[in-house]
Amino acid sequence: MVVPGYYGNSSVKWLCRLELANGRPDHHFTKLYADPDYAADPSGKVTKPVWDVSPECTIVAPAPKDEIGVEPGEIWGWAWSNCAAQSVEVSVDGGATWQAADLENPQGRAWQKFIYPWTPPKPGTYDLRCRTTDIKGETQPEADWRNSIYSAVISVTE
Numbered sequence: 001m002v003v004p005g006y007y008g009n010s011s012v013k014w015l016c017r018l019e020l021a022n023g024r025p026d027h028h029f030t031k032l033y034a035d036p037d038y039a040a041d042p043s044g045k046v047t048k049p050v051w052d053v054s055p056e057c058t059i060v061a062p063a064p065k066d067e068i069g070v071e072p073g074e075i076w077g078w079a080w081s082n083c084a085a086q087s088v089e090v091s092v093d094g095g096a097t098w099q100a101a102d103l104e105n106p107q108g109r110a111w112q113k114f115i116y117p118w119t120p121p122k123p124g125t126y127d128l129r130c131r132t133t134d135i136k137g138e139t140q141p142e143a144d145w146r147n148s149i150y151s152a153v154i155s156v157t158e
Contacts, residue, residue, distance in 0.1 A: 052082035081134035094127035
């Protein structure tokens with residue numbers, strides 16, 4: 001079963017029957033697919049079910065551990081959410097600064113490609129990152145979430 005915009009959690013890959021219920025089942029898999037509900041409890045001990053696909057993006061190229069030269073190129077990847085991505089930002093310095101990437105127009109719930117033209121300033125190691133914000137204003141969290149900001153460390157040679 002495919003339901004666009006929603007996570008396929010609770011082991012739906014083993015779906016053999018469909019049962020309508022007025023509540024969420026209490027079993028191992030539903031406990032795995034729950035996030036802290038900081039609005040209900042600042043300590044994060046109270047959880048809420050994971051339903052909608054959260055905003056996320058990933059860099060496809062250059063890939064982690066790639067070696068590239070000091071020449072014009074691009075950083076590109078994919079962004080997605082339960083709704084259209086509104087923007088993608090790229091960092092080439094481990095998240096210290098962020099720049100807007102070019103983002104293709106949304107087409108339904110399809111992933112959206114982003115491109116950031118980049119010429120490395122000098123040889124060295126670079127921590128490339130990307131983050132997306134969807135049209136609801138939700139942005140990828142910094143760390144410690146399943147959809148945390150993506151990072152790819154690459155090397156630039158002469």
